[in-house]
Amino acid sequence: MIFSKVKGVLADEVLDLPTQCPSSRTPPPPSPVTVQPPASSPLDFEVRLGIAGKVVKRYSFLIGDPLMVGLSFGEKNFIKGGIAHDLRTDGRKRLTYRPIFVETGVIPQASGSARVKMGATDVIASVKAELGKPNPSHPDKGKVSIYVDCSPTAEPTFEGRGGEELSTELSSALQRCLLGGKSGAGAGIDLSSLSIVEGKVCWDLYIDGLVVSSDGNVLDALGAAIKAALSNTAIPKVQVAANASSDEQPEVDVSDEEFLQFDTSGVGRHYIVDATTEEESQMSSAISVSINRQGRICGLTKRGGAGLDPSVILDMISVGKHVSEQLINKLDSEIAAAEACDEDNEMDS
Amino acid sequence: MEYVNPEGLRLDGRRPMEMRQLRGEIGVVSKADGSAVFEMGNTKVIAAVYGPREVQNRSQQLNDQALVRCEYSMANFSTGDRMRKPKGDRRSTEISLVIRQTMEASILTHLMPRSQIDIFVQVLQADGGTRSACINAATLALADAGIPMRDLVTSCSAGYLNGTPLLDLNYVEDSAGGADVTVGILPKLDKVTLLQMDAKLQMDTFENVMQLAIEGCKAVASYIREILLDNTKQLEFRRGV
Numbered sequence: 001m002i003f004s005k006v007k008g009v010l011a012d013e014v015l016d017l018p019t020q021c022p023s024s025r026t027p028p029p030p031s032p033v034t035v036q037p038p039a040s041s042p043l044d045f046e047v048r049l050g051i052a053g054k055v056v057k058r059y060s061f062l063i064g065d066p067l068m069v070g071l072s073f074g075e076k077n078f079i080k081g082g083i084a085h086d087l088r089t090d091g092r093k094r095l096t097y098r099p100i101f102v103e104t105g106v107i108p109q110a111s112g113s114a115r116v117k118m119g120a121t122d123v124i125a126s127v128k129a130e131l132g133k134p135n136p137s138h139p140d141k142g143k144v145s146i147y148v149d150c151s152p153t154a155e156p157t158f159e160g161r162g163g164e165e166l167s168t169e170l171s172s173a174l175q176r177c178l179l180g181g182k183s184g185a186g187a188g189i190d191l192s193s194l195s196i197v198e199g200k201v202c203w204d205l206y207i208d209g210l211v212v213s214s215d216g217n218v219l220d221a222l223g224a225a226i227k228a229a230l231s232n233t234a235i236p237k238v239q240v241a242a243n244a245s246s247d248e249q250p251e252v253d254v255s256d257e258e259f260l261q262f263d264t265s266g267v268g269r270h271y272i273v274d275a276t277t278e279e280e281s282q283m284s285s286a287i288s289v290s291i292n293r294q295g296r297i298c299g300l301t302k303r304g305g306a307g308l309d310p311s312v313i314l315d316m317i318s319v320g321k322h323v324s325e326q327l328i329n330k331l332d333s334e335i336a337a338a339e340a341c342d343e344d345n346e347m348d349s
Numbered sequence: 350m351e352y353v354n355p356e357g358l359r360l361d362g363r364r365p366m367e368m369r370q371l372r373g374e375i376g377v378v379s380k381a382d383g384s385a386v387f388e389m390g391n392t393k394v395i396a397a398v399y400g401p402r403e404v405q406n407r408s409q410q411l412n413d414q415a416l417v418r419c420e421y422s423m424a425n426f427s428t429g430d431r432m433r434k435p436k437g438d439r440r441s442t443e444i445s446l447v448i449r450q451t452m453e454a455s456i457l458t459h460l461m462p463r464s465q466i467d468i469f470v471q472v473l474q475a476d477g478g479t480r481s482a483c484i485n486a487a488t489l490a491l492a493d494a495g496i497p498m499r500d501l502v503t504s505c506s507a508g509y510l511n512g513t514p515l516l517d518l519n520y521v522e523d524s525a526g527g528a529d530v531t532v533g534i535l536p537k538l539d540k541v542t543l544l545q546m547d548a549k550l551q552m553d554t555f556e557n558v559m560q561l562a563i564e565g566c567k568a569v570a571s572y573i574r575e576i577l578l579d580n581t582k583q584l585e586f587r588r589g590v
Contacts, residue, residue, distance in 0.1 A: 107474060108391065110426050120379040124473070126426035152420050152469040153378050153397035156405075159420050159469070208425040212395060212471070213378040 102334040104232040105342040112233025116225040120215035125225035129235040132204035142194020142202040148209040177290035177299025216276040291324040352510040368517040373576045383494025387486035391476035396486035398494040400466035414458035416465045419449035423472040454542045457497040477520040504533040505565030532562040536570035
């Protein structure tokens with residue numbers, strides 16, 4: 001499953017803006033509309049696939065926005081003006097992602113792990129499989145849980161309990177789009193593939209995310225890292241000894257030689273896109289959409305206080321869907337390259 | 350259990366006085382003022398330094414020196430069995446304190462009054478010797494942040510099992526119940542800034558074990574110096590000097 005987000009300016013408003021610069025050498029004067037947006041009209045927004053990137057910003061608002069203290073009026077206008085002109089501060093277009101780097105197998109003790117870097121955002125995801133007992137109401141399904149931890153290395157404000165709010169928001173956004181409903185229906189991961197003996201033993205998958213460095217769009221990065229970690233995950237093939245009596249816990253042989261390759265039904269969410277911390281601080285609202293490989297929406301979260309017109313939301317979703325196709329492909333090839341590199345290393349050693 | 354076999358090899362194939370493989374890298378967290386990864390075998394730690402900067406909590410401000418703060422945290426996936434511990438348990442509070450005191454001893458805090466330096470260490474993989482790895486990573490990160498220091502602090506542990514002093518214990522050896530001596534030194538000034546031991550040892554054995562740990566620290570110090578020199582050369586190259 002991958003996530004992406006889209007940040008942009010409403011299409012209509014972009015077109016209406018007086019965007020012609022009088023001189024190509026001087027920076028474009030911020031259009032009056034951009035400079036003084038009426039509080040009620042969301043001039044720019046972000047669409048993300050079920051990601052919690054917005055959390056950073058909301059959190060910082062609550063505590064007096066220590067991060068964003070550094071942005072001057074001019075800088076804010078520069079960011080907004082750049083978005084209006086489809087040329088952002090780092091040279092990207094509105095719908096362009098930062099380059100994504102994927103590295104798999106970074107945590108040897110885990111069943112699968114991956115590290116994803118997007119610009120200065122750096123996250124690690126690990127998957128650990130443990131044998132557990134299935135939930136009585138769903139005896140034929142395994143269990144998956146997702147936790148995200150924000151390391152203070154990413155942001156000094158995450159010290160102590162400071163990162164907890166963001167961690168919770170990120171975990172619940174990921175759970176919402178990866179795990180589906182309570183029954184496990186609609187999950188990005190096929191839970192019945194985790195069952196070993198119905199009602200007796202199943203695999204419990206623990207997915208842990210760690211935010212090492214954050215520069216916006218943490219949710220997308222985590223989604224990509226989890227997807228990569230799951231595709232890197234190998235859980236031992238389990239054989240159940242048939243002679244165990246029905247009351248006893250079946251004996252489980254774990255063979256080290258055969259592995260089941262585990263894969264998700266690729267869910268991606270995209271659309272914006274990939275705002276940096278500075279850009280996130282200027283967003284009035286954001287939508288995170290998670291979209292799977294078939295182009296279906298798996299999860300949707302709207303953040304930020306400003307209201308959005310329903311048609312804008314639909315528009316953002318369709319943009320997200322469009323961007324997600326490219327992102328899923330890009331991510332697939334990155335993961336394949338990382339896996340190949342990982343295998344080479346194993347052969348060498 | 351036999352921790353040193355008759356051929357004189359340890360469980361992971363090392364000789365008693367051999368360290369695990371070291372690896373260090375500078376500048377892994379782009380947003381921090383200074384950062385580093387340090388690996389000792391399978392133990393892997395990230396350190397990030399923010400500062401010197403304005404003191405966040407005015408009541409903690411010191412008018413004659415910088416305030417040094419440190420937080421140690423372990424990733425959920427860092428240990429063999431997955432653990433989910435609340436933040437700020439006793440062990441991590443104690444290690445945070447130890448790291449802070451050790452680093453404070455080497456930082457020239459009097460040059461930066463009324464400012465704050467934050468050191469955050471995050472354990473990605475724990476396989477024994479996390480304390481030492483954290484201190485070594487923090488030293489690299491502080492150097493990367495350009496914070497004035499008396500000397501590089503380096504740390505290494507040594508233990509005593511099966512009648513043999515062993516350098517740089519891994520998790521299995523660490524939990525074997527023998528003595529575990531963790532030493533931190535300022536290698537150029539030749540001073541000890543950190544010394545911790547659990548379990549008990551004969552006086553004269555202790556001297557040997559501690560001497561072994563100090564030798565380990567010196568080896569780490571020369572490795573860290575190499576990394577810093579390499580890094581400086583690269584920076585120099587990029588500037589076109």
